[in-house]
Amino acid sequence: xxxxxxxxxxxxxxxxxxxxxxxxxxxxxxxxxxxxxxxxxxxxxxxxxxxxxxxxxxxxxxxxxxxxxxxxxxxxxxxxxxxxxxxxxxxxxxxxxxxxxxxxxxxxxxxxxxxxxxxxxxxxxxxxxxxxxxxxxxxxxxxxxxxxxxxxxxxxxxxxxxxxxxxxxxxxxxxxxxxxxxxxxxxxxxxxxxxxxxxxxxxxxxxxxxxxxxxxxxxxxxxxxxxxxxxxxxxxxxxxxxxxxxxxxxxxxxxxxxxxxxxxxxxxxxxxxxxxxxxxxxx
Amino acid sequence: xxxxxxxxxxxxxxxxxxxxxxxxxxxxxxxxxxxxxxxxxxxxxxxxxxxxxxxxxxxxxxxxxxxxxxxxxxxxxxxxxxxxxxxxxxxxxxxxxxxxxxxxxxxxxxxxxxxxxxxxxxxxxxxxxxxxxxxxxxxxxxxxxxxxxxxxxxxxxxxxxxxxxxxxxxxxxxxxxxxxxxxxxxxxxxxxxxxxxxxxxxxxxxxxxxxxxxxxxxxxxxxxxxxxxxxxxxxxxxxxxxxxxxxxxxxxxxxxxxxxxxxxxxxxxxxxxxxxxxxxxxx
DNA sequence: TCTCGACTGGAAGATTCGTTCCAACTATAG
DNA sequence: CTATAGTTGGAACGAATCTTCCAGTCGAGA
Numbered sequence: 001x002x003x004x005x006x007x008x009x010x011x012x013x014x015x016x017x018x019x020x021x022x023x024x025x026x027x028x029x030x031x032x033x034x035x036x037x038x039x040x041x042x043x044x045x046x047x048x049x050x051x052x053x054x055x056x057x058x059x060x061x062x063x064x065x066x067x068x069x070x071x072x073x074x075x076x077x078x079x080x081x082x083x084x085x086x087x088x089x090x091x092x093x094x095x096x097x098x099x100x101x102x103x104x105x106x107x108x109x110x111x112x113x114x115x116x117x118x119x120x121x122x123x124x125x126x127x128x129x130x131x132x133x134x135x136x137x138x139x140x141x142x143x144x145x146x147x148x149x150x151x152x153x154x155x156x157x158x159x160x161x162x163x164x165x166x167x168x169x170x171x172x173x174x175x176x177x178x179x180x181x182x183x184x185x186x187x188x189x190x191x192x193x194x195x196x197x198x199x200x201x202x203x204x205x206x207x208x209x210x211x212x213x214x215x216x217x218x219x220x221x222x223x224x225x226x227x228x229x230x231x232x233x234x235x236x237x238x239x240x241x242x243x244x245x246x247x248x249x250x251x252x253x254x255x256x257x258x259x260x261x262x263x264x265x266x267x268x269x270x271x272x273x274x275x276x277x278x279x280x281x282x283x
Numbered sequence: 284x285x286x287x288x289x290x291x292x293x294x295x296x297x298x299x300x301x302x303x304x305x306x307x308x309x310x311x312x313x314x315x316x317x318x319x320x321x322x323x324x325x326x327x328x329x330x331x332x333x334x335x336x337x338x339x340x341x342x343x344x345x346x347x348x349x350x351x352x353x354x355x356x357x358x359x360x361x362x363x364x365x366x367x368x369x370x371x372x373x374x375x376x377x378x379x380x381x382x383x384x385x386x387x388x389x390x391x392x393x394x395x396x397x398x399x400x401x402x403x404x405x406x407x408x409x410x411x412x413x414x415x416x417x418x419x420x421x422x423x424x425x426x427x428x429x430x431x432x433x434x435x436x437x438x439x440x441x442x443x444x445x446x447x448x449x450x451x452x453x454x455x456x457x458x459x460x461x462x463x464x465x466x467x468x469x470x471x472x473x474x475x476x477x478x479x480x481x482x483x484x485x486x487x488x489x490x491x492x493x494x495x496x497x498x499x500x501x502x503x504x505x506x507x508x509x510x511x512x513x514x515x516x517x518x519x520x521x522x523x524x525x526x527x528x529x530x531x532x533x534x535x536x537x538x539x540x541x542x543x544x545x546x547x548x549x550x551x552x553x554x555x556x557x558x559x560x561x562x563x564x565x566x
Numbered sequence: 567t568c569t570c571g572a573c574t575g576g577a578a579g580a581t582t583c584g585t586t587c588c589a590a591c592t593a594t595a596g
Numbered sequence: 597c598t599a600t601a602g603t604t605g606g607a608a609c610g611a612a613t614c615t616t617c618c619a620g621t622c623g624a625g626a
Contacts, residue, residue: 004399011499011510018573025500033364036320037357040614050575055615066614074320077364081316096540097403097533101395104529105388112384120380144431145528151426152521190563219564236536237546238435242529245428246387250380253519257379267520280473283502301603323584333605338585349584 003032003076006069009061021057022283023047028057028073035073040066100235104242110231111243115250123210123226124254126182133159135177135202139187139195145241146186149248155270156256156263167194174198179206185224188214188232188239199223212244286315286359289352292344304340306330311340311356318356323349382518387525393514394526395533406493406509407537409465416442418460418485422470422478428524428531429469435535438553439546450477457481462489468507471497471515471522482506495527 010025017025024047028035034042043066044051058069127134134153138146146162153160163170177183185199196219203209203223211224214232221227230247234240256263274280293308300308307330311318317329326349327334341352410417417436421429429445436443446453460466468482479502486492486506494507497515504510513530517523539546557563 007499011504014500014505017500020574022500026498029498029500033357033361037361039612041612044575051614052575052616053573056574074316078316078320081360081363095400096536097395097398097400100529100533100536101392104391104395104532108387108391108525109384112380112387115380117378117380140434142431143434144427144429146427147430148425148427148524151423155521190565193562193564196564234532234536236532237539237550238438238532238535240529240532241431242391242525242532245528246383246523246525249387249517249519249521249523249525250383252521253379253383253517256520263520279476281476281479281502282473283500303604322582327605334584335586335605336603339604 003073003080005072005076006032006035006061009063013060016060017057018053020047020049020053021060024049024054024057028069032073032077035070036077096235103233103235104240107231107233107240107243108246111229111247112250114229114231115247119226119228120250120254123228123251124258126208126210127153127184127251128157128255128258129182131180133161133178133181135161135163135173135181135183135207137163137183137185137187137195137198137202139192141190141239142186142188142241142244145244145248148245149184149186149252152248152252153255156252156259156266163198170194170198174202174205177202177205177207181207183207183209184212185209185220186212186244187218187220188230188244189218191219196220196223212247214239286356288355288359289315289318289344292346296343299343300340303330303332303336304343307332307337307340311352315356315360318353319360379518386516386518387523390514390516390523390526391529394512394530397512397514398530398533402509402511403533403537406511407534407541409491409493410436410467410534411440411538411541412465414463416444416461416464418444418446418456418464418466418490420446420466420468420470420478420481420485422475424473424522425469425471425524425527428527431528432467432469432531432535435531436538439535439539439542439549446481453477453481457485457488460485460488460490464490466490466492467495468492468503469495469527470501470503471513471527472501474502479503479506495530497522 006028010029013025024043027043027047031046034046040051040054043054047054055066058066061069063069063072126132134157136146136150143164150160150162161173163173183199183202185195187195191213199209199211199220200223209224210226210228211218211220212228212230213220214230215221216227216229218227228247230241230243232239232241232243289311293312307326310326310330314329317325323334323337326337330337338349341349344352346352346355409415417440419429419433426447433443433445444456446456466482466485468478470478474496482492482494482503483506492507493509493511494501494503495511495513496503497513498504499510499512501510511530513524513526515522515524515526
């Protein structure tokens, strides 16, 4: 939602900006109103820089001083104002992007609204249980989201595993499950047979199962101890897993909240490891 | 569309306005941007009145001079500028789920609104190019989303690869890139150094690069041919990649649209393979 | 360690802007 | 026709803002 004109120029000047100028540029992108309505001093304060730096940035971007930059932002904002009011009356989304936007907003909204607090708390409690092992099982279509969940949970606790690989490997892993383990199964309509069967055999072994699926009528829901439903409507050829990922984020945040002490310790250790190898960069 | 605050006051003072003041008030209602962005002189000229009349009107409306009137209009305009339409419906943001809901809705909304049609078309064209190979490179935190994208694209076309594994493997793969290839790099702030360096060396080899990142000021944006920005605000400990996934879905849908014939053929073959092994179930 | 260059923010100067004052103008009542 | 109250816009004043200049600071390289 930042103005296109200035965003374009900032992107072009990206490499030639000094640190202080970069701070100002970030504020310009993130808070355009401050540029449109505010003054040089306001921007400078928000960016923790001097007024001169603000003016220099404007010049570097090709504008005629801060006045030129401000005029550009005002123009962009004004053009965003009219259509905004008119689009509200007209919910019809003609363009492809707008159609996707509606689908995805609806997926997120439907998925999270359907999530009940008690169900969430129950699942989180199991995922945060200290001595259990967590296994994530996913249909092929949602494999990436499942990996995302595993990765996030691994940053918070040990013993989180994705059940994948070939059929033999999965069967071997499932045979090793303990009754104290937790299984998260993610699969939507057009269910993968092997996923269902794997989940069923795990359940038969006494593993506590939570299903993340598209309907309470799903075969997954039939064998799970808890079922969380997701919306996956899409404007494209495949199901959208945006709602699923949003749900995963809520679960992960819940686990992080429960494991605050251990998790922060874990994160700190990871952080210091990154620091020592300087494998992360801020800019 | 006119700001409620001033409209209210103008309506209240309706009868006590002089002719010239009335002309100014009309302009204020019909062209609020002129008040928000302009000066006393601008308003006076638009209303064919003197500057003093403008100031007098502001005082009559109960504002502290023109400055007060302008501040009021700016405030109203700024509130109309945000995607407040979705937030207002939400009753409150007290519970954890509601907070996540707001974050994720905003991520999706901001990300897809920032997507320009021409940029989308350009990226889709490259991703759908017949003879090129597509490589996806991702930071650790967005690994799952990257895999999701690779999986979806693989359902539509050949030669889509995720650049991962150990450092040596990645370097080997990068060294094999051709100038006709396409590289999709996904990484957000706290950029993984190896991702940036890998992308840079690929770019040096003439590979067409698209960056999916959180800001135009990202180091990725500096070296990419195209940059798509995503919003990743989160109520949890980690960045949310919901917006990124939504963007990926739009890209995938675009590619599917371009490759309709080949893609449907591909999907049909996959479908029949599933059918023959009955590896998918409807219920 | 020293030098040179780039970067940065404070301060002065120039400009614009908001406010106020007041003379000119208009309309209405006597 | 005249006088008075109300209205209006130009002009001056003071405040705020933008711009420019410059000395201090930091870091890289010799």
